[in-house]
Amino acid sequence: MTKKVFIKTVLFALLVSTYSACNGQTVKPIAKDAVALHFGDTVATVLASPSKVRAYILTMEKPTQKSRTVGGFTIKKNLGNVSATAYSILQFLLQDAANYAPDSVGVHKCYFEPYLAFEFAKGREKVCVLLAFNCECWGVVYNDKRIEAPYLCHRQLLRFAHGLLPDDRYINKLLTFMEDEK
Amino acid sequence: MKKIVYILIFALSATLFTPLKAQTLTLSDKEQAEFKERINTMLETFLNDLSSIGSKDNSIEFKKAVIKSTLRNFINNGDPYRDSSGYLKKEPHMQTSVLRNGKEYKNKLPIKTYLNNLMYIRYEKVTITMSETLYLSNLYKVGDHYEANATYFQYFRGEHGDGRLYQDKTKKTIRIIVQIEEVYGKKVFVVRFGDIDVVQTVA
Amino acid sequence: MKAIKLLLTIIVIAGLSIKSHSQTFHAIVFADTDDPKIGASVKRDMEKIQNEIGMIVSSTRMWLNGYYHSGREANKEQLLTVLQNLRCEPEDVVFFYYSGHGGRAVDDRSKYPQIRFKASDSEAYPMSKVDEVIAAKRPKFRIVMGDLCNSISDYLSVKSETGSGKSVVENDVYENLFKNVKGSVLVASSKSNETSIAFPDGGAFTTCFLNELGRIVSGNQQADWKVLLEKTQKATVKAANHTPVFEVNVNSGSSQSASSSTPVTGQQTNNSFLNALINMADNGGDRNQRVRSVQPVLHEYFDSPHSIVEIFGRDGKTRLVRENAQEFLERVSTSYKLINFVELDVKKTNGGKITYVKLHEIYRK
Numbered sequence: 198m199t200k201k202v203f204i205k206t207v208l209f210a211l212l213v214s215t216y217s218a219c220n221g222q223t224v225k226p227i228a229k230d231a232v233a234l235h236f237g238d239t240v241a242t243v244l245a246s247p248s249k250v251r252a253y254i255l256t257m258e259k260p261t262q263k264s265r266t267v268g269g270f271t272i273k274k275n276l277g278n279v280s281a282t283a284y285s286i287l288q289f290l291l292q293d294a295a296n297y298a299p300d301s302v303g304v305h306k307c308y309f310e311p312y313l314a315f316e317f318a319k320g321r322e323k324v325c326v327l328l329a330f331n332c333e334c335w336g337v338v339y340n341d342k343r344i345e346a347p348y349l350c351h352r353q354l355l356r357f358a359h360g361l362l363p364d365d366r367y368i369n370k371l372l373t374f375m376e377d378e379k
Numbered sequence: 380m381k382k383i384v385y386i387l388i389f390a391l392s393a394t395l396f397t398p399l400k401a402q403t404l405t406l407s408d409k410e411q412a413e414f415k416e417r418i419n420t421m422l423e424t425f426l427n428d429l430s431s432i433g434s435k436d437n438s439i440e441f442k443k444a445v446i447k448s449t450l451r452n453f454i455n456n457g458d459p460y461r462d463s464s465g466y467l468k469k470e471p472h473m474q475t476s477v478l479r480n481g482k483e484y485k486n487k488l489p490i491k492t493y494l495n496n497l498m499y500i501r502y503e504k505v506t507i508t509m510s511e512t513l514y515l516s517n518l519y520k521v522g523d524h525y526e527a528n529a530t531y532f533q534y535f536r537g538e539h540g541d542g543r544l545y546q547d548k549t550k551k552t553i554r555i556i557v558q559i560e561e562v563y564g565k566k567v568f569v570v571r572f573g574d575i576d577v578v579q580t581v582a
Numbered sequence: 583m584k585a586i587k588l589l590l591t592i593i594v595i596a597g598l599s600i601k602s603h604s605q606t607f608h609a610i611v612f613a614d615t616d617d618p619k620i621g622a623s624v625k626r627d628m629e630k631i632q633n634e635i636g637m638i639v640s641s642t643r644m645w646l647n648g649y650y651h652s653g654r655e656a657n658k659e660q661l662l663t664v665l666q667n668l669r670c671e672p673e674d675v676v677f678f679y680y681s682g683h684g685g686r687a688v689d690d691r692s693k694y695p696q697i698r699f700k701a702s703d704s705e706a707y708p709m710s711k712v713d714e715v716i717a718a719k720r721p722k723f724r725i726v727m728g729d730l731c732n733s734i735s736d737y738l739s740v741k742s743e744t745g746s747g748k749s750v751v752e753n754d755v756y757e758n759l760f761k762n763v764k765g766s767v768l769v770a771s772s773k774s775n776e777t778s779i780a781f782p783d784g785g786a787f788t789t790c791f792l793n794e795l796g797r798i799v800s801g802n803q804q805a806d807w808k809v810l811l812e813k814t815q816k817a818t819v820k821a822a823n824h825t826p827v828f829e830v831n832v833n834s835g836s837s838q839s840a841s842s843s844t845p846v847t848g849q850q851t852n853n854s855f856l857n858a859l860i861n862m863a864d865n866g867g868d869r870n871q872r873v874r875s876v877q878p879v880l881h882e883y884f885d886s887p888h889s890i891v892e893i894f895g896r897d898g899k900t901r902l903v904r905e906n907a908q909e910f911l912e913r914v915s916t917s918y919k920l921i922n923f924v925e926l927d928v929k930k931t932n933g934g935k936i937t938y939v940k941l942h943e944i945y946r947k
Binding site for chain 3: 413417420423424427437441444449567568
């Protein structure tokens, strides 16, 4: 009796999965972390628990012999290490799927010009998060490969940046516009 | 218990088969609108071409050029053709009608013959216009192409040299064929006319 | 004898291309169609705008001087050259349109962005400066329009300080929106600190603007630039969440109607190929002459009778007809109500003969 029930159950399960496949449906995957979904598992692991995070202000000028680069962009100013309290906000924003703009939103008609870069390091792995406020996009660079994605948390990111750089002219200008719109 | 399981299995199997759907041409709304406008323009041009061919104001040279251009709008340039199964089909025809003593007389002619006859029609002046908005059905897949039907009202006015006048209003249907041709990897929709038939003629 | 006939026909066709009337529509279009991110969308913008320009000149019967630059040709140097060489008569209309990347400097005061042909700051040029340069040419009416971002970039520098304009007045559809008006319209697709969105089928602003214009035209509604742009603004906010900015400074000009003094020979342009087609189409020309001009035009402009001609719909996307050059010209020479053409794309041999051309046809209603 038990054997018969077992066989029937297996048959039933097979039928269910075949039915789903024939109708073009797939079994829903277990929800992945938004960072993993957009940028990959390794990036997600590094961003989730880094051993060190450094921040930089970037410039779009081409690098000279003296200048250094991060994420493929020239460093204008090295801001040094960022505390866990501070970068946890960035982690929080990156990990929220609701902050990623869907494809239907379209593409912004501006160049990707990141102002801030955050280098997350974990052992030998390094991931660079770039924030381009001018086109409301963030980008992640890993193994010299860059993936850009438009975000929907412009105000929160500006506030986060303001927290790190309260006297920055550019950040303050952007925030002024945002406050004016309220 | 066995019965319930078997019924369940049967029910699930039945749902695996997707129902057959009528195959309409999957054009977007915008594409449908563009094609409808195109067909409208083609038909208006065609009716004007008929006027041009029938008019004594135009030279034979011009009329022949118009006929050549008009025939390109028909399947296989107005000649017999083979369908997708290889069967030979008759050339598209034009059905005409004339009212005599209140009675309607119809006649079918191959489109080439009709146009050539029209060049030498006995009227001094011929005017053929589309009097009302074209009704165009949806495009449906038939074999390897798509078809639609268009219904329109046509005003015919023939003037003799001595002032005598013949005019009528005819409801006609025209078969529209849309073939898909692949040229250099691009899909091109080609619109062609088929048979033109009379539904009804009134004075 | 044949050669002489051919030569004479060509001279007649070329002669008809010479401007012989008073009002010119200068269409200056720059589109960044090569950009990997937005190029496809910008290409759609360009096709749609070209079609619309065709409709405008067909309706208003103005001579068209078209300056269309896309891909590698859409650069600052080319823009400066076109603007420098632009010659306007007092009755002329200038329509400038740009679709591509844009931005503003932190200290930019103008509410309009800078056009950014490339990522480099030196390749940026303010929209307000374009307006200034065109204004200096003194056309009767000018429109400067851009579909581009207006977001602040730390990298951009201020290029110029310009003043701003003022307000309104009235009019009607194509004739009155573009021909019987004096003044200026300046419009950008987003306000300060906003990005502009590109959808696969074109920029959000351009699409909304053309939709609103189309609605007014097809409904033959009373409209003026302020109403048109306000509706466009609303539609753009709804579609893409960015707000176009504009200034309308328009008065109704004297109506220079294309009256009995202007022969009905269709619109002429600075494109001799299109002129040849216009003369062959249904624009009042002698019918026998139209038919006889098929071979001369074929030899003059096409590489062979088998060169490809494709006709696209008003959306610039729906391919309606594909025929060879011979068939195309024969059809045009006996056409009814066909009055104008918009050239969307062309491929030529090294000798300048057409092997492929993509057109939109405009019919009289």
